[in-house]
Amino acid sequence: MNNTKKKTSVILKAIGRNIGIAIVALLCATVIVVCVGFIATV
Amino acid sequence: MIDYIVRFFNGDWFDIAGKVIAILFVTLLLYVCFNYARRRRLVRVIVIDCLLVAVSFVLCVLQVDNFQFFVYLTISLIALINVLFFSDDFKHDLFKGAWKRSARNASLSKDAPNSDQLHNAADEIVKACLHMSKSDVGALILIGDTIADSIVDSGTYVDAMVSSELLETLFFPKTPLHDGAVIINGNKIVSAGCYLPIVQDKELPREFGTRHRAAMGVTEANPNVTAIVVSEESGIISAMHDGKIKRYLDSDALHDILVGALHISDSLSEEQLWGVNNYEQH
Numbered sequence: 001m002n003n004t005k006k007k008t009s010v011i012l013k014a015i016g017r018n019i020g021i022a023i024v025a026l027l028c029a030t031v032i033v034v035c036v037g038f039i040a041t042v
Numbered sequence: 043m044i045d046y047i048v049r050f051f052n053g054d055w056f057d058i059a060g061k062v063i064a065i066l067f068v069t070l071l072l073y074v075c076f077n078y079a080r081r082r083r084l085v086r087v088i089v090i091d092c093l094l095v096a097v098s099f100v101l102c103v104l105q106v107d108n109f110q111f112f113v114y115l116t117i118s119l120i121a122l123i124n125v126l127f128f129s130d131d132f133k134h135d136l137f138k139g140a141w142k143r144s145a146r147n148a149s150l151s152k153d154a155p156n157s158d159q160l161h162n163a164a165d166e167i168v169k170a171c172l173h174m175s176k177s178d179v180g181a182l183i184l185i186g187d188t189i190a191d192s193i194v195d196s197g198t199y200v201d202a203m204v205s206s207e208l209l210e211t212l213f214f215p216k217t218p219l220h221d222g223a224v225i226i227n228g229n230k231i232v233s234a235g236c237y238l239p240i241v242q243d244k245e246l247p248r249e250f251g252t253r254h255r256a257a258m259g260v261t262e263a264n265p266n267v268t269a270i271v272v273s274e275e276s277g278i279i280s281a282m283h284d285g286k287i288k289r290y291l292d293s294d295a296l297h298d299i300l301v302g303a304l305h306i307s308d309s310l311s312e313e314q315l316w317g318v319n320n321y322e323q324h
Binding site for chain 1: 043046047050061064065066067068069070071072073076077080088091092095096098099101102105109110113114117120265266
């Protein structure tokens with residue numbers, strides 16, 4: 001039971017970490033594309 | 043700049059689709075790099091990337107002289123940093139990792155070991171550790187099913203049943219695979235001669251050499267992994283799990299730890315097996 005709980009919490013933590021990284025990557029990518037697009041219009 | 047951001051997603055669907063595809067593509071590249079940074083504990087690289095992105099945004103907002111040049115420079119720096127740090131990981135995953143991983147998963151999923159086979163594996167590991175301890179042969183064994191692929195792939199793929207004779211042979215001095223970690227999953231030796239990252243933790247006792255530090259690094263990074271270390275100098279058998287150490291293990295204590303590590307039984311709780319504090323020595 002303990003192992004199952006621990007495995008579940010480890011999996012949830014890993015998913016949370018991946019989602020966090022994906023959000024940071026998405027924000028950075030959006031800023032980069034917006035900046036490059038803006039430079040192209042100036 | 044603010045006007046541009048407001049009308050960024052205005053326009054015909056072709057224009058919007060192009061921008062979304064560009065954002066997704068860059069997101070994918072950054073996500074892969076950030077994942078490598080996390081795996082290799084290079085969180086600073088993520089921070090530097092984010093700072094450079096912020097700098098390029100501020101430059102665009104302020105529109106200083108020649109800001110186009112500086113924005114391109116910062117974006118080029120982001121690309122250069124990621125290529126410098128993670129090109130090897132990318133090449134490894136793309137060309138080497140995939141087939142080895144699939145071979146490993148295929149061999150592990152063929153038949154899950156029953157508790158008798160796991161007990162037998164635990165007995166064999168205890169026997170090998172005690173024998174190596176008496177003859178002052180160093181050993182580092184990692185037990186777990188969530189060990190990073192980069193570690194597994196750094197060694198030589200073995201895929202053999204655990205036996206004391208095989209373990210002692212793998213760690214026998216002056217053989218090619220003795221100076222690395224053996225990785226065990228269930229009742230199988232998955233890989234041998236694996237290289238591990240070493241922690242520079244000043245709290246670790248001075249008598250701990252590279253083998254102990256490497257084991258500590260892996261178990262701290264992955265709480266599902268248990269490491270067994272036999273000291274080459276003193277013959278002391280130690281076990282590490284989730285940043286905790288147990289030393290001077292006899293056969294019974296080692297067997298209890300292996301029963302927990304191989305998930306054979308839940309009779310002993312984590313606290314009973316490992317205590318609460320880090321660096322607890324028994």
